[in-house]
Amino acid sequence: SQQGEEDPQALSIQEGENATMNCSYKTSINNLQWYRQNSGRGLVHLILIRSNEREKHSGRLRVTLDTSKKSSSLLITASRAADTASYFCALGRSNYQLIWGAGTKLIIKP
Amino acid sequence: GAVVSQHPSRVICKSGTSVKIECRSLDFQATTMFWYRQFPKKSLMLMATSNEGSKATYEQGVEKDKFLINHASLTLSTLTVTSAHPEDSSFYICSASDGTGNSPLHFGNGTRLTVT
Numbered sequence: 001s002q003q004g005e006e007d008p009q010a011l012s013i014q015e016g017e018n019a020t021m022n023c024s025y026k027t028s029i030n031n032l033q034w035y036r037q038n039s040g041r042g043l044v045h046l047i048l049i050r051s052n053e054r055e056k057h058s059g060r061l062r063v064t065l066d067t068s069k070k071s072s073s074l075l076i077t078a079s080r081a082a083d084t085a086s087y088f089c090a091l092g093r094s095n096y097q098l099i100w101g102a103g104t105k106l107i108i109k110p
Numbered sequence: 111g112a113v114v115s116q117h118p119s120r121v122i123c124k125s126g127t128s129v130k131i132e133c134r135s136l137d138f139q140a141t142t143m144f145w146y147r148q149f150p151k152k153s154l155m156l157m158a159t160s161n162e163g164s165k166a167t168y169e170q171g172v173e174k175d176k177f178l179i180n181h182a183s184l185t186l187s188t189l190t191v192t193s194a195h196p197e198d199s200s201f202y203i204c205s206a207s208d209g210t211g212n213s214p215l216h217f218g219n220g221t222r223l224t225v226t
Contacts, residue, residue, distance in 0.1 A: 003153075033214055042116070042203050042217035043154075088153060090215075097144075098215065102153045 004032075004089045004101030012107040019076040021104040023089030024069075031092035032065055032072045036085045037103070043088065046074075079108045112138055114206050116218025123194055123225055131189045131221045133204030139184040140206035144215065145177075148201045160187050194225040 004023045013019055023032065031050045035043040047063045049056045049072070056063045062075040076083055086105050090098035113136040123129050133143060142161050146154040158174075160166040160181035168174045176198075178190040187206075191198055201222055205215040 035217075040201070040220070040222065042114075042219040043205070043215075044217070045214035048214050097156070097159065100153045100156075105151075 003099050004091050006087075006089055006101040006104045008104060009102070010105045010107070012109060013079060015079060015081055015108050015110050017079055019079050019083070019106055019108075021074045021087050021089075021106070022071060023073070023101050024071045025089075025091050025099075026070060027091065027093070027099070029067075029091045030094055032063075033090045033092060033098065034061075034063060034072075034074050035088045035090060037088065038085045046087075048092070076106075079106075081108050081110045084108045112208065112216045114140075114204065114216045114218045116204050116221055118221060119219060120222045121224070123223070125195055125225055127194055128190055128192045129194055129223060131191075131202055131204070131223075133187045133189070133206070133218050135185045135206045135208070135216070138206075138208045138216075140187070140208060141184065142207045143181055143187040144205045144207075145179060145187075145189050146203045146205065148203060148220075154203065157189075191223065194223075196225045199223055199225045 004025045006023050033048045034046040037043045049063050049065045060077045065072045086103045088103045089101040115134045117132045145157045157172045158166045158168045160179050162181050162184045166179035181187040203220040205217045
């Protein structure tokens with residue numbers, strides 16, 4: 001399959017803990033993007049990491065990319081109840097289309 | 111910046127009628143817009159890609175005569191679900207790109223369509 005495969009499918013942690021989600025893929029990519037979707041809403045772009053980058057930070061978010069293993073991880077530190085959402089990885093190819101993973105549903109328990 | 115407005119957010123229609131969903135880029139020119147369908151607890155399924163002024167490119171299995179896409183300007187794309195059927199009930203989301211493959215997509219908030 002060319003699509004991104006995310007694990008875990010669901011993750012439930014206590015507020016304040018760190019949450020880690022992983023994305024593996026099989027195709028070549030130009031970049032890998034992470035998006036967040038609150039229930040019943042559209043998606044919000046979080047971070048884009050290019051294929052020649054290994055790590056990127058944005059606030060409490062840290063994304064790593066290992067092109068040799070064809071995997072990426074999204075780490076959310078010091079999680080908050082408001083981080084509860086579904087998180088999707090998307091593979092950016094040479095054209096403008098994205099190939100989407102199935103998503104990880106993250107629940108932060110207060 | 112980079113706001114995409116999708117309207118309506120919810121619509122209920124009777125079987126056999128048509129429904130139009132609008133997707134507007136408010137503060138940028140969207141050279142390409144994408145229409146997705148999302149089933150409950152599932153990922154996004156790309157339906158079609160539209161470029162301003164040209165015909166949309168539909169994904170395999172998506173009926174172009176049923177899901178009419180028009181991208182008449184750099185800020186507006188519409189999806190019309192024709193002769194709606196209960197199986198068309200779903201969450202439809204549009205997104206827009208303002209650049210190349212290394213640009214993030216900007217998403218509308220989606221439209222929940224219920225066909226009775």
